[in-house]
Amino acid sequence: MGGYCDRVRVRLAPSPTGPPHVGNAYIGLFDYAFARREGGDFILRIEDTDRERSTRESEEAILEAFRWVGLEWDEGPDVGGPYGPYRQSERFDIYRQYARQLLEAGAAYHCFCTPERLADVRKRRQAQGLPSGYDRLCRQLSEEEVQRKLDAGVRHTVRLKVPLDGETRFEDLVRGAVIIRNSEIDDQVLLKSDGFPTYHLACVVDDHLMEISHVIRAEEWISSTPKHVLLYEAFGWEPPVFIHMPLLRNKDRSKISKRKNPTSLLWYREQGFLPEAMRNFLAMKGWSLGEDREVFGLGDMVENFTWDRVKTSGPVFDLKKLEWLNGEYLRAMTAEELLQRVLQEPYTRRAGERVEKLLAVTRLIRERIKRLCEFDELTNFFFEREPYEAADLIPKKHDADFVRRALREACELLEDSEDWSAEFLEGTLRGLAERQGWKRGALYMALRVAVTCRRVSTPLFETMEVLGKHECLERLQTALHKAAALD
C-alpha cells in the first residue's frame, strides 16, 4: 500500500493563520498515536503558503499549544530533521522547480485568465448544472500565444492538466474506495500569479520529498484528494495512503467553528482544562479503546491504536463531557499535585500565600473544582472578607432573632477555646445545637455565611480550622453587627 519503504511517516501540517485550533490537535493526536504505535516518525510541517494570512506569531502559538496538549514531533521547524526545511515558505524554489517540470512534461499549462473572468465562468457553469470550475480556455492556447503573453508579462497562474475523461480513485484506509469522474475535477491552480504555490502543489511535493507514508487529515480534504492523486501520477510518484478523519462538529452539526464553539487551544488552557483530559476527550471523538473504557491516557491509545476502531461520522464537540473528564483527572490528583498545576500556569493570584494554607485550601476544593481557572473564585473568601447581605445570614424558616442568638452563643462558646480543630469545632457546635434545640443545619448555615461570607462554601468546620480562630471570631463579630440591624 503506497509509500516508498515500509517506514511509517506521518505529518501534521497546520497553517499559521490564526490561533491554534482544536481540529489540528485532534488530527495530530491520531498522527502521533499511529506513528508511535508503528515505531514511525511524526513530522510537523508549517503550511504557510498563504502569504496574506500567515504570521510568525501564529506559528509560535501553534507549536506551543501542541506541546501543551502533549504532542511530540520528531521533525519540525523547531527541532529540525533530515527532510527540512519544514516551513513551506522556505521551500518556494522547490515548488517552482517541480511546477516547471510539469510544464515541460506537458502535464500543466499557463493560464492567463483574470479573476473576473473566472468568477464569471463559474457562475455560468453552475447555472447550467455543470461542475463549477474553470472552462480550460487557456489549455487550448498555442505555444506561440503562450510565449507572447509571457514575454508581455501578463499575470498568469499554472494549472494542472486534468485528464478529460476516465476516472480517478483512491483507497481511503478507513472509508474504502472513493471514485470520481475526471470530468468533475477542476484544472487545479498549482502556482499562483505571485509565483507562490497553492496548498495542493506544496502538499504533494512535500509529502513525496519527505517520504510521508500516510496522509492523515480531516474529511474536508476528501474532494481535493483526487487532484492530489492526479498530481502524483503526473510526477510519476507513488501516492501515500490516505486517511480522512471525521470533522469535529458544532451542536448544529456544522463544521466546528469559533462562532459556535471555543476552537482555540489557548482558550482550553486558560480555562484550566488539563492537557491529559483534552487528549482523552479528543481521542474519544471517532476512536474508542473498547471494553467500555473511556478514561484512558495517551499511552493506552498508542498501545491499542488501530484504524479499524476509527469511526467516519462527525462527532459533536460536547463541552459537558470534557468538563466531566477534566473533573475525573482533577480528582485523581493529590492536593499537592493539584496545587502544583494551579501554581505553574498560574491560574491563581494567591501564589504568594503560605504553602500550608494553599494546600489546606486546595484539599477543600479538590472535589469541587471543574476547571483550574475556578481556583480563585472558589477560594477567595479564605484570603479576604467578602461583602454580603445581612439577610443572607438568616437560614430558611428562621428569623433574625435566631441568627443573633446563634452567633452570640457560638462566639461565647468558642472564645476561650484552645482547640480549633475541625473535629473539636464540629463537636462543640453540634452540642450547642442540641442543647438549644436548634436544627443543626440552621446553626451551621448562619455560621457558614458569617465565616465564609457565602451561602455555598467548602465544609464549615474544616474551613474554620483553615481560617484560624482569630479570623473566625472577627468574622463572627462582624456578622453579629450586621445581624443587629436585621429585623
Place this chain on the structure above:
RNA sequence: GGCCCCAUCGUCUAGCCCGGUCCAGGACGCCGGACUCUCAUUCCGGUAACAGGGGUUCAAAUCCCCUUGGGGCUACCA
C-alpha cells in the same frame, strides 16, 4: 446547482467488516433517591436509539438498493 462523505439513546460511543449470543451495552447529560452543615464528591435507580422503505436470508442494527436527513467541497485559502 454539481460532486463527494456520513447516518445506533439529546450527546460521545460499543455492536456492524466476519448476519443469529442485541426486545441493542457503556458513558456524559437530564430526572429521582441515598449520604450530608451548603455546594460538590460518592453510591443507587430511571429516561432514551438501530432515520424510512424495499430487497437478500430460516434469521439483519449488522449485507444490497432507493428515499430522506445531515455534512463537506465547489478560491490564484488552507
